[in-house]
Amino acid sequence: MDALAITLQYVFTGVAIGSIYAMVGLGFNIIYNCTGIINFAQGEFVMLGGMFMVTLTTVWKLPVGIAFPIAVLLVVLVGIGFERIAIHPLKNPSVLVLIMITIAGSILIKGLAMFAWGKEARYLPHFSGETPINIMGATILPQTLWVLASLLTVVVGLAYFFNRTLIGKAMRACAHNPDAARLVGISVKQMVTLSFGLSSGIGAIAGVVITPIILMDYQRGAMLALKGFGAAILGGLGSAPGAVLAGLLIGILESLGAGYISSHYKDAIALIVLLGVLFVRPGGLLGSADVQRLKKF
Amino acid sequence: MKKVLILTTILCLMLSGLGFAAEPAGEPIKIGAVFSVTGKASWLGEPERNTAKMIEAEVNAAGGINGRPIEVIVEDDAGVEANAVNAVKKLVTKDNVIAIVGPSVTGASLAVKPIAEEFGVPLISCAAAESIVNPVAKWVFKTPQKDSDCAIRIFEYMKSKGLTKVAIITSTDAFGDNGRKQLKAHAPQMGIEIAADETYGPADTDMTAQLTKIKASDAQAVINWSVVPAQVTVSKNMRQLGMTIPLYQSHGFGNVKYAQASGEAGEGIIFPAGRLLVVDTLADDNPQKAVLAKYKSDYESKFNDQVSTFGGHAYDALWLVINAIKEVGPDKAKIRDYVENTKGFVGTGGIFNFSPEDHCGLDKTAFEMIIVKDSKFVALSAVEKSAAQVIMIQED
Amino acid sequence: MKHYISLAFFIVVVMGLPMIVRNPYYVGTLVFVGIYSLITISLSLLLGYAGQISLGHAAFYGIGAYTSGLLATRCHLSPWIGLVCAAVVAGVLAYSIGRPVLKLRGHYLAMATLGFGEIVYIFLNSTVELTGGPSGFGQIPRFAVGAFSFKNDTRFYYLVWVTVIILLVLVLNVINSRIGRALRSIHGSETAANTMGVNTASYKMQVFVFSAAVSSIAGAYYAHYVTFVSPATFDANTSILLVTMVIIGGMSNVWGAILGALLLGTLPEYLRTFGDYDILIYGAIMLIIMMFAPEGLAGIAAAVKRKFEGTLVPRAAA
Structure with missing residues (x-):
């Protein structure tokens, strides 16, 4: 391998890692936009997506094309159910209390998944085989293209939803000013439910497409959520393109760090850059610190 | 003031709760086990716990040890060192176990090493790292290969x-x-x-x-x-x-x-x-074959899951303790001495030969x-x- | 005044407990509760009073454990000196990162502190020659005064809980002073506090450094109690657990911080009998407390108290 091919390989690896972070990070934004909270159970939605997919394709023997939407739908139901049971009944909860509730929810979901799928890691065949695609001496797996394609689809879909549809616009209104939204007749509570549905759906899509690469076990969600949270923050909370940009950036930093500096410190390198960016831009890459100041927390 | 009263009441209730769970020491011979049944290493703790419970049932179905049943008390440490410390203390001081099998992971094993020494209870770890038995501690052994x-x-x-x-x-x-x-x-x-x-x-x-x-x-x-x-x-x-x-x-x-x-x-x-993974292809005259084949078929038929070497570490540890009790009775110091002098014990991990200098008992031929x-x-x-x-x- | 009666009562209970509870297992469990309490009390000052979240306090906890543990095993320094060094190291580190970090708000502050904690965790894992790496290191000596060693659980219990009491006295005094009022004003509205002439940055920094130093002391206690440390004890999960203790206990109440540490520190022990189901019960208990008592355990206590008083003195407006 010549030096160029090696560098290109690091970048490809970074994209492969980063696309996973971005995919997980995207899910945080919608609930945040609607409620101002970080949903600590987001990683569990990702895990559930992967696990349902494993069951549907290996036990029920469904083809990927059919199992994929069913898995996502099932997780959406879990997300909505969780919101209806644990968050909907509350009157004027504070942001910190809501976050704690999502932490408790994540523990519960994790526990249930442990009973449902056992403690061993589960695996899923790659959707389009494992023959690597060779570009100028560097390789990338077809599954990574699946992740990137889902990423693009979700970002475009969200842009359309929030800018072109009535429900999407109503949700944005809730995010900007819940009181004003209520005044013009938008049911903020229903929008919150919807935001949980959407977020869990995006998490599930992430889980389905990344499980072939990473294997899935019942406690994988927390680690993924941590990285995804980093991506969402670095990109600027609430910004979908920001999360994608930041996720890829973190992935590439880790990969280049492992390649050119030291694999022992690769995560630290990415985190130091993240902290550095926050110190200069307290609202993240594509976020605004002024908007941040107006949020409840 | 009231807050403190309530705090105190809760404190007392919690402590009495802790005491309430205690059972009087009865007939069964109690053996403790600390496994990572949940948490990061639960894929280790699961087969270990299953194996321990399987052996407990097997021994008791065969009439126990000298007429007394055994009771394996499994505690979960979730792979957390502080939890393992608490679990070992509980087993030793509350349940009065005579020996402990586990913990599953290296960190927890190293954290409880001083406690086994302090309370003088034989502890046979199921974790891999050599530092568990090197330097040798009087009461601590391990079954996985080095x-x-x-x-x-x-x-x-x-x-x-x-x-x-x-x-x-x-x-x-x-x-x-x-x-x-x-x-x-x-x-x-x-x-x-x-x-x-x-x-x-x-x-x-x-x-x-x-x-x-x-x-x-x-x-x-x-x-x-x-x-x-x-x-x-x-x-x-x-x-x-x-x-x-x-x-x-x-x-x-x-x-x-x-x-x-x-x-x-x-x-x-x-x-x-260990040879457990290739038992089917082993020669019939291999000294481990019978033990391995029995464990594999017992485990796989009982739990409908493939056997792993990890459960085997618990198998070896628990049988070492049970064999010792059969020979010298339920006495901590005697069990320790017996384990330390065990030679030629055929386990799933290999053929164990312990000595005062070697608390692992396996060499590279395992x-x-x-x-x-x-x-x-x-x-x-x-x-x-x-x-x-x-x-x-x-x-x- | 009222605080001192509560405090005196608390001291009597805490000091008297080991006379009734003799089993090393119970005492040992309470030692861990004491170690956690040190951190949660200082965290409640930061989170509940100054309104600054930190998801990186396990790092200070770990720095304390490693500093004191390494000084004692490698340099053969007395653990007492190690304890002081631990507090100083963590305090200096908190001061140096505090300036940029504390400018951040809300979730961004949470991420920055989380990131800081992860960096420390990676450092502990990667500097194998110094720290022993992921396998950690053991044979850390215990605290001793002359020939008197804090080697059994009861002795260590007193050491930890006396420290908790000293910290409580200190914190209760701070809360009811000018500083306490300034902190609460930051929690209310930082902008308003600034406008009124409160130097919010300075107060936030002081509390941050203080809580880091106290957490570090707690870490040193952990190291010399367990006598073995490894990085896994000081990861992000621990940071989140500590904040959870504070919030479950009741954020803006130091007694709540102790309650939270007591509940979540002993809960795993209660749930032992449930085997695998412990994870579900643990999650359910957390969920129920937060759903029905958003003010935490201290909030429940306050509500009970109100109800109790309400029966004696009927109030005009509820």
Whole structure:
């Protein structure tokens, strides 16, 4: 391998890692936009997506094309159910209390998944085989293209939803000013439910497409959520393109760090850059610190 | 003021709650077990707990020990050191167990080592790292094979194939770290050069960056030392990069599911492990065969799950304790002495010969070199023998 | 005044407990509760009073454990000196990162502290020659005064809980002083506090450094009690657990901080009998407390108290 091919390989690896972070990070934004909270159970939605997919394709023997939407739908139901049971009944909860509730929810979901799928890691065949695609001496797996394609689809879909549809616009209104939204007749509570549905759906899509690469076990969600949270923050909370940009950036930093500096410190390198960016831009890459100041927390 | 009153009441209630769960010491002989039934290493704790409960039922169905049933009290430490400390104290001071099996993981085992010493209770760890029994502590033993022997077996095999330059890639948890230390310690004296030394986080999703570096080095083979899921990812990433040099894994690869998950990329992986994984291909006169075959069929029929070497570590530990009780009765000091002087105990991990200097009891012959073939584990000696036969037939 | 009566009562209970509870297992469990309490009390000052979240306090906890543990095993320094060094190291580190970090708000502050904690965790894992790496290191000596060693659980119990009491006295005094009022004003509205002439940055920094130093002392206690440390004890999960203790206990109440540490520190012990189901019960208990008592355990206590008083003195407006 010549030096160029090696560098290109690091970048490809970074994209492969980063696309996973971005995919997980995207899910945080919608609930945040609607409620101002970080949903600590987001990683569990990702895990559930992967696990349902494993069951549907290996036990029920469904083809990927059919199992994929069913898995996502099932997780959406879990997300909505969780919101209806644990968050909907509350009157004027504070942001910190809501976050704690999502932490408790994540523990519960994790526990249930442990009973449902056992403690061993589960695996899923790659959707389009494992023959690597060779570009100028560097390789990338077809599954990574699946992740990137889902990423693009979700970002475009969200842009359309929030800018072109009535429900999407109503949700944005809730995010900007819940009181004003209520005044013009938008049911903020229903929008919150919807935001949980959407977020869990995006998490599930992430889980389905990344499980072939990473294997899935019942406690994988927390680690993924941590990285995804980093991506969402670095990109600027609430910004979908920001999360994608930041996720890829973190992935590439880790990969280049492992390649050119030291694999022992690769995560630290990415985190130091993240902290550095926050110190200069307290609202993240594509976020605004002024908007941040107006949020409840 | 009232707050404090309530605080006190809750405190008292909680303490009385703790006491309430206590049962009077009855007839059964109590043996403690601390496994990571939940948490990060629950894939270890699960087969260990299952195995312990299976043996308990088996012994009691056969009338117990000298007419007394045994009771295995399994505590979960969730892989957390503070929890393991509490669990061991509970077992010793509240349940009055006479011996403890576990913990499952290295960190927890090292954390409870001083407690076993302080309270004088025999503790047989199911965790891998050599530091558990080196330096030797009076009351602490372990059943998994030694990390150093694993490293030596891999190096010996490499040398037999004429390979001297190796890249090592290890995970940054206690298991990978101990492997890394042993590999680096034994390489010079075995005449092996470490061409690259890379690490990754245990939950990392992709190791191609590290492997690209290794590919660019002049390493002739890769040794990966970690547990699932990284060991699967490494093999797949090597295949993705088109790396053709052989991949060796540690004894952490001890579950056939990992070979299946690796798919094509897993073919040809070679690693040292206990003979449990290849019991079907062992010669009938192998001294371990009967024990291994029985454990495998018992476990797999009872739990409808594939047997792993990890549950085997608990099997060996618990039987060591039970054998000791049969011989010397339920007495902590006598059990300790008996275990320390046990020779020729046939377990799943190998044939144990303990001594006051050696609280592990296994040497490098406990390992069988195993190769992955058609997503199954096969003893390398059997493969090489049949390959030699093919050549002989062709020559005829 | 009222605080001192509560405090005196608390002291009597805490000091008297080991006379009734003799089993080392119970005492040992309470030692861990005491170690956690040190951190949660200081965290409640930061989170509940100054309104600054930190998801990185396990790092200070770990720095304390490693500093004191390493000084004692490698340099053969007395653990007492190690304890002081631990507090100083963590305090200096908190001061140096505090300036940029504390400018951040809300979730960004949470991420920055989380990131800081992860960096420390990676450092502990990677500097194998110094720290022993992921396998950690053991044989850390215990605290001793002359020939008197804090070797059994009861002795260590007193050491930890006396420290908790000293910290409580200190914190209760701070809360009811000018500083306490300034902190609460930051929690209310930082902008308003600034406008009124409160130097919010300076107060936030002081509390941050203080809580880091106290957490570090707690870490040193952990190291010399367990006598073995490894990085896994000081990861992000621990940081989140500590904040959870504070919030479950009741954020803006130091007694709540102790309650939270007591509940979540002993809960795993209660749930032992449930085997695998412990994870579900643990999650359910957390969920129920937060759903029905958003003010935490201290909030429940306050509500009970109100109800109790309400029956004696009927109030005009509820």
